[in-house]
Structure formats: C-alpha cells, structure tokens
Amino acid sequence: MSKKFDVVVVGGGPGGYVAAIRCAQLGLKTACIDKWLSKDGKGVFGGTCLNVGCIPSKALLDTSHKYEEAKHDFDLHGISTGEVSIDIATMLARKDQIVKNLTMGVAGLFKANGVTGLEGTGKVLAGKKVEFTPHGGEAELIEAEHIIIATGSVPVNIPPTPLTDDIIVDSTGALEFKNVPARLGVIGAGVIGLELGSVWGRLGAKVTVLEAQDKFLHVADQAVAKEAQKLFTKQGMDIRLGARVTGSEIKDGAVAVTFQEGGEEKTETFDKLIVAVGRKPYTDGLLSGDSGVNLDERGFIHVDEACKTDAPGIWAVGDVVRGPMLAHKASEEGVMVAERIHGHKAQVNYDVIPSVIYTSPEIAWVGKTEEQVKAEGEPYNVGMFPFAANGRAMAGNQTEGFVKMIAHAETDRILGASVIGPNAGDLCQQVVVAMEFGSSAEDIGMMVFAHPTVSEAVHEAALAVNNAAIHKANRRPKK
Numbered sequence: 001m002s003k004k005f006d007v008v009v010v011g012g013g014p015g016g017y018v019a020a021i022r023c024a025q026l027g028l029k030t031a032c033i034d035k036w037l038s039k040d041g042k043g044v045f046g047g048t049c050l051n052v053g054c055i056p057s058k059a060l061l062d063t064s065h066k067y068e069e070a071k072h073d074f075d076l077h078g079i080s081t082g083e084v085s086i087d088i089a090t091m092l093a094r095k096d097q098i099v100k101n102l103t104m105g106v107a108g109l110f111k112a113n114g115v116t117g118l119e120g121t122g123k124v125l126a127g128k129k130v131e132f133t134p135h136g137g138e139a140e141l142i143e144a145e146h147i148i149i150a151t152g153s154v155p156v157n158i159p160p161t162p163l164t165d166d167i168i169v170d171s172t173g174a175l176e177f178k179n180v181p182a183r184l185g186v187i188g189a190g191v192i193g194l195e196l197g198s199v200w201g202r203l204g205a206k207v208t209v210l211e212a213q214d215k216f217l218h219v220a221d222q223a224v225a226k227e228a229q230k231l232f233t234k235q236g237m238d239i240r241l242g243a244r245v246t247g248s249e250i251k252d253g254a255v256a257v258t259f260q261e262g263g264e265e266k267t268e269t270f271d272k273l274i275v276a277v278g279r280k281p282y283t284d285g286l287l288s289g290d291s292g293v294n295l296d297e298r299g300f301i302h303v304d305e306a307c308k309t310d311a312p313g314i315w316a317v318g319d320v321v322r323g324p325m326l327a328h329k330a331s332e333e334g335v336m337v338a339e340r341i342h343g344h345k346a347q348v349n350y351d352v353i354p355s356v357i358y359t360s361p362e363i364a365w366v367g368k369t370e371e372q373v374k375a376e377g378e379p380y381n382v383g384m385f386p387f388a389a390n391g392r393a394m395a396g397n398q399t400e401g402f403v404k405m406i407a408h409a410e411t412d413r414i415l416g417a418s419v420i421g422p423n424a425g426d427l428c429q430q431v432v433v434a435m436e437f438g439s440s441a442e443d444i445g446m447m448v449f450a451h452p453t454v455s456e457a458v459h460e461a462a463l464a465v466n467n468a469a470i471h472k473a474n475r476r477p478k479k
Contacts, residue, residue: 005031007341008130008144010122010286012036013047014054014327015318016150017106019334023148024113026342031142032115033122033132039096043119043135044103045110047152049327052172055102057195058358059095060175064202065360073397086203088179095175124149126290128313146313146341149293149301150334151286153279153319160258161187161248161275167255168248171196174274180204185257185270187245189216191357193276194232198359200272201237208268210243210259219355221369221418223384223404228363228420231400248273281320296322306347307337315341329353352435354428361401362424366432367416370406379409383441383464385457387421389472392452398422403461405431405441412440412466422454430458441465 009020012034020032036051038044049055063086071084110117120134124147133139155170157163163170166177174196182205186197189211201207216239217225229239243261250256256269281300287293292311294302301316303309309316315337318330332348339346357363373380386402387393401421407414417431434444444462449455456471463469 003031003140004143005029005116006144007031007146007148007338008033008122008142009148009150010124010130011047011150011152011318011320012045012106012117013150013152013318013330014049015152015330015334016047016148017045017110018331019148019150019317019338020115021109021113022335022338023341024115026338028338028341030115031118031144032110033118033120033130035119035121035135037135038100038103043117045106045117046099046103048154050102050106051099052175054327056095056099056175057171057192057199059098060091060199061195061358061360063091063094064199068202068360076397086180088177088203092176092178121285123285123288124291124293124314125288126292131288144313146315148334148337149286149309149314149316149320150318150330151282151320152330153325154282155275156278156280157275158187158245158277160245161255161273163275164250164255166272167250167253168273168275170275174200174272174276177272181271182206183254183270183272184208185210185255185268185273186276187257187273188276188278189213189239189241190276190278191355193274194357194359196274196276197237198232198235201235202360206238207236208238208240208270210240210245210257210268212242212244214242216241217363220363220365221404221416222371224363224365224418224420227401228359231361231420232359279319279325283320306340307333323350324353324355326353326355349436352432354425354432356425356428358425361398361421363418363420364424364428365416365418366428367414367435368406369416369418370404373406373415378415380406380415381409381412381441381465382406383461383466383469385460385464385469385472387454387457389460390452390454390457392454392456393422395452396422396454398454403427403457405444405458405461405465407441407465412442414439414441414444414462417458417461419458421457427455427458430455 006028007023007030009016009032023030123131130142180203184205186193186209189209197207216229243259245259247258293309303321317333319325336346354366383405388399405417441462449459467474
C-alpha cells in the first residue's frame with residue numbers, strides 16, 4: 001500500500017524545506033524527503049546551505065573577522081588586549097552548534113506546520129510517484145498530486161586535483177581544518193573560494209588563489225571587481241589570474257600544484273588545497289527514465305518561468321534549475337511553486353535577485369552592471385559615493401569601498417547597484433526593495449535616511465546619479 005500526499009518535496013535545503021512549509025501552510029498534505037546525515041549520523045534537514053554552506057561558512061567568517069580586528073585594529077580605539085590567540089577547536093565547535101540550532105529549527109517548523117519529514121532518498125517515477133528509500137530500510141512507493149524537486153547542487157571536482165584525505169578538499173572539507181595551514185592554495189576566485197580563503201587568511205595562512213579566468217570577478221561590476229582585487233591583495237591574498245591548473249602531487253603531507261600562467265608552467269606547494277571551481281546540479285539517481293522530466297545540455301532540470309518541468313504535476317526549484325545558485329532564489333521559487341499549486345498567480349522577479357560575497361569588505365550587487373548596460377546600448381547615468389566620506393563608516397574604521405548606482409539617463413529608473421564595503425549585503429537590499437517598486441534614483445534621493453548610518457552612502461550615491469550629492473564633490477556638468 002503506497003502513501004498518498006498532496007505534495008512531495010524531494011530535497012530539504014532552502015528551496016525544499018521552504019516549499020514544504022508553505023505548501024503545508026496552504027492546507028496541502030505535504031512530505032519532504034532528504035538524505036542528509038549530521039556528523040553523528042542523524043537525519044537532518046536544511047541541505048547544503050545550513051549544514052556545510054551558507055551558515056557554517058558565515059560563522060567562520062565572523063569569527064575570523066573578530067580575530068583579525070582584535071589583533072590589528074583594537075589599538076586604533078585605544079583598546080589593549082595583550083597577545084591575541086585563536087582556539088580553532090572552539091571556533092569549529094561554535095560553528096557546529098549554530099548549524100545544529102538551525103537544523104533543529106527546521107525540524108521544529110516541520111512539526112509546527114504539519115510537514116511529514118522523511119529521512120532517506122527519493123526517486124521520481126512516472127505517474128507522479130516517488131520511490132522513497134529510508135536510511136537502512138526498504139524502498140516504498142509514495143503517490144502525490146504534485147512533486148517538487150529541490151535536490152540542489154554539489155561541488156565540481158576537476159581531474160588535475162582529485163580530493164585526497166584532508167589535503168585536497170572541497171568547500172565542505174575547508175570548513176573542518178583542525179589547524180591553520182601555513183600555506184593554503186585555493187583553486188577558483190569565485191564566491192566560495194574568496195570567502196574560504198578569507199577565513200584562513202585572516203587566521204594566519206598565506207593564501208594563493210589560482211583563477212583560470214583572465215578577469216577577476218567577471219560577473220560583478222568591474223569597478224567593484226578592481227577595488228576588491230586591490231583590497232584583497234593589500235590583505236595579503238596572492239591572486240593569480242589566467243592560472244590554469246594542470247596537475248597535482250601529494251608528497252610528505254603537502255601538495256605540489258602545477259599550473260599554466262603567462263605561457264609558463266609553474267609549481268606552488270601548499271599544506272592544504274581548496275578546490276572551489278563551482279557547483280553542478282545534483283540529479284544522481286533522481287529520475288527514472290520514464291519520469292518525463294528532462295535535463296538541459298548543462299545537466300539542469302528544464303523548467304519554464306514558473307518552475308514547471310516537462311512532466312505534468314512535477315516542479316523543480318533552486319540550484320537544480322536555471323538561474324543563479326543562491327539560497328534565497330531557491331526559497332522564493334519554492335514559495336512561488338507552493339502558491340501556484342494552490343491556484344495563486346505568484347511569480348519570482350528574476351531581475352532583482354541580489355548577490356553577496358561575505359568577504360571583508362563585503363561585496364553585493366543587484367540588477368545590471370555598468371558593463372551590461374553599456375553593452376545593451378541604453379543611455380545611463382552613474383552615481384558613486386565612497387565610504388571614506390561617511391561618518392558612521394569612519395567611526396567604525398570601515399572606510400574602504402563605495403556604493404555605485406546606475407539609472408536610465410532618460411527615465412531615471414534604477415537599473416542596478418553595486419556595493420563594496422561595510423554591510424554591503426544589507427545596503428544592497430535597500431536598492432532591491434526600491435527596484436522591486438520601479439523606483440528612480442530621485443525617489444531614493446528624496447527619502448530621509450537616518451544619520452549617522454552607513455545607509456547614507458546609498459542615499460548619496462542616488463543623489464550623485466543626478467549630480468546632486470551633498471557630501472562629495474559632484475562631477476562637473478558637460479558644457
């Protein structure tokens with residue numbers, strides 16, 4: 001006898017568990033399947049994000065930032081602490097406790113909303129059926145009116161650097177170093193590589209980043225990317241662009257990495273090597289041949305703008321479908337699908353999804369970069385404001401970076417914004433709200449911002465779009 005649900009969600013990450021909760025809130029009998037096991041072998045929900053991604057990495061980033069600040073910046077405030085040290089075991093234990101608190105929180109939310117959590121694997125079959133196999137148990141059949149696939153993504157591995165013990169690791173392994181490596185190599189100067197490199201760099205590692213692309217942070221506004229490269233280099237991060245890794249050899253507890261750079265073959269030896277070259281959609285063992293769900297040429301599940309697959313009643317959200325691999329994008333798609341299953345006309349606005357890199361300083365952006373606007377041939381104006389001219393940033397000793405805003409030259413509608421500096425992710429969110437409501441730069445310029453706050457940099461950048469910034473010299477008008 002098979003079990004029956006209105007909705008079965010396969011995957012319990014930020015796309016899946018949010019979709020399951022919203023479905024249950026709408027009165028749908030809902031189950032959520034996830035195979036994740038905690039360190040002590042217990043089934044947990046939350047996926048990559050809560051267990052080995054967004055949350056634990058931010059816990060380590062926060063600890064490392066506080067350590068660096070105590071070690072190098074307290075004296076500016078007249079604070080004396082003596083010799084500052086870091087206990088890695090305590091740092092990791094704090095990180096694990098935060099993860100445990102949040103995964104237990106998801107379990108509590110499932111209970112509160114009536115979601116049936118199923119620990120094990122799920123395979124999508126034809127006829128809107130799911131084969132559920134509990135950990136250590138026999139497979140059983142589950143029927144559903146709707147199936148939501150939210151299986152997420154996994155790190156990409158490359159042949160020249162196969163993962164080996166705790167020497168060559170992916171992003172998960174980089175969260176578990178028991179000691180600070182003296183020499184740390186990072187392959188990939190993307191979000192994950194820069195964040196994890198920053199953690200261990202602040203704690204004392206000499207970090208070398210090998211990036212195959214010739215352009216640093218090519219997805220970001222290039223004014224921000226250049227500023228970031230300058231600041232990270234100043235912090236001691238050795239960033240090698242155009243460096244294509246060709247091989248590796250482990251010897252005497254270290255790894256020698258060979259790479260092509262500037263037409264020459266070079267070798268660097270590291271105590272630890274993090275492979276952070278990207279992620280790929282996770283669909284292993286997910287679909288039966290006759291499920292009706294199709295993959296595109298890159299391995300993503302094919303969906304329309306509402307996240308419907310090619311099979312009736314089957315939906316897919318998050319990293320396993322097109323679009324940026326971001327937890328908040330996955331969550332909003334999960335909510336959209338739940339609403340649509342219930343008959344509502346929900347939609348995700350993909351034009352205003354923010355991206356954040358949690359380095360120090362943070363980097364964030366939303367909408368179009370200046371390079372994209374220029375390539376599209378749209379007339380535009382740019383407003384910039386440096387944190388060096390912001391009183392609150394000065395008080396907090398966080399004056400690096402700036403806010404950059406781009407608006408259409410004729411309509412003044414905001415097309416995009418980028419921030420590098422303190423609380424960049426939170427400041428960028430202010431522009432996300434404005435763009436969602438179709439605001440102009442003038443709209444933000446007319447709003448009252450509290451003083452003194454770092455938010456005033458957003459206000460001034462909006463004013464600068466129309467040459468009206470108060471706390472910096474404006475560009476001279478063309479004659």
